Amino acid sequence: MTVLESFRRDLCCSFLMLLEREGVGLFQRVTWLAVLALVVAACAPTSQAESEASEEVSAYISSVSSVQVRVDDGFDGVSEALTVSYNTREVLFSAIRDVGYQGIASSTLILAEAISPPENYAADHEAWLAHRRLAVEKAKEITEAIEAQDLQAMFAVFTALDQDWAAIFVASHRGFCLALNQNSTLCQAPDDLPGGEYGAEVYEVLRLNSLANLGLFDFFGDMSPEERSLRLDQVQPQIESNLKAGGDAMKAIDPPDEYEAEHQALIRYFDDQYANAVAITQANEERDEATIDELFTASGVVFEAALDEMSPEYREVAAPWVGPDSTS
Numbered sequence: 471m472t473v474l475e476s477f478r479r480d481l482c483c484s485f486l487m488l489l490e491r492e493g494v495g496l497f498q499r500v501t502w503l504a505v506l507a508l509v510v511a512a513c514a515p516t517s518q519a520e521s522e523a524s525e526e527v528s529a530y531i532s533s534v535s536s537v538q539v540r541v542d543d544g545f546d547g548v549s550e551a552l553t554v555s556y557n558t559r560e561v562l563f564s565a566i567r568d569v570g571y572q573g574i575a576s577s578t579l580i581l582a583e584a585i586s587p588p589e590n591y592a593a594d595h596e597a598w599l600a601h602r603r604l605a606v607e608k609a610k611e612i613t614e615a616i617e618a619q620d621l622q623a624m625f626a627v628f629t630a631l632d633q634d635w636a637a638i639f640v641a642s643h644r645g646f647c648l649a650l651n652q653n654s655t656l657c658q659a660p661d662d663l664p665g666g667e668y669g670a671e672v673y674e675v676l677r678l679n680s681l682a683n684l685g686l687f688d689f690f691g692d693m694s695p696e697e698r699s700l701r702l703d704q705v706q707p708q709i710e711s712n713l714k715a716g717g718d719a720m721k722a723i724d725p726p727d728e729y730e731a732e733h734q735a736l737i738r739y740f741d742d743q744y745a746n747a748v749a750i751t752q753a754n755e756e757r758d759e760a761t762i763d764e765l766f767t768a769s770g771v772v773f774e775a776a777l778d779e780m781s782p783e784y785r786e787v788a789a790p791w792v793g794p795d796s797t798s
Contacts, residue, residue: 632685677790679716739776
């Protein structure tokens with residue numbers, strides 16, 4: 471509701487309450503009701519134009535979601551394949567090959583280009599189209615990586631796509647973002663977020679940090695030591711930079727007393743994970759596989775320790791960091 475709409479509705483309600491409260495006579499009532507008729511006309515909840523605009527947005531969001539879900543459904547099949555079998559590279563490559571990514575990428579681009587966005591969603595739509603075009607370009611590289619059984623090359627392509635995908639979420643409307651990824655904690659904060667301005671500030675810091683990391687932590691158990699080392703060489707500099715930036719941003723926020731302990735837990739998390747990431751980089755340079763394994767395990771422990779200090783309410787504030795499955 472706009473400010474003008476709110477004013478009109480409040481005025482209308484105040485006028486009706488005044489008539490109830492004041493014992494006005496019949497003539498006065500008739501006179502007041504004549505004025506009230508003008509007020510009520512202005513108090514209509516939505517005009518026809520506003521209703522049509524709302525319906526246009528709803529139809530547009532629904533169209534975007536129905537196109538994007540074609541990609542999501544394809545990769546749901548990959549997850550299902552990996553849950554019913556050993557996670558070998560053969561199973562992974564076979565599952566992704568079965569998705570038919572090149573065909574999906576091409577067909578979804580055609581469908582996306584056929585959708586006309588409302589004016590205030592034009593920038594969101596163009597960013598989405600640019601990503602869908604990039605997906606078509608990268609689809610051939612994915613096919614080549616599968617044919618060569620090259621995990622390193624395939625993960626490099628998916629990371630590039632994930633990072634480009636994250637850029638869409640940074641500035642897009644919450645409704646558009648949710649059309650691309652329903653129930654995502656990486657969209658702009660909901661209106662009912664706990665913590666007021668503090669909650670919104672923390673949520674945004676964690677959201678942007680999680681988006682910056684999208685795709686960087688993707689590894690696969692069947693990677694050879696050399697493949698994993700190459701993957702770490704590729705992603706560790708950005709992981710370190712993002713962890714440092716996230717910690718610095720959290721330290722710049724002054725929490726209210728009721729959130730002090732949980733805020734400090736997040737700061738410790740970023741500090742510990744940054745130190746861990748630096749150690750992983752060092753161990754990887756030395757090709758010390760045993761130490762890398764220990765540090766990977768330690769990273770999980772650091773996350774769980776911080777999560778254990780979060781109340782259900784604070785997990786809503788920290789939802790982009792917590793993830794969609796651990797907010798309660």
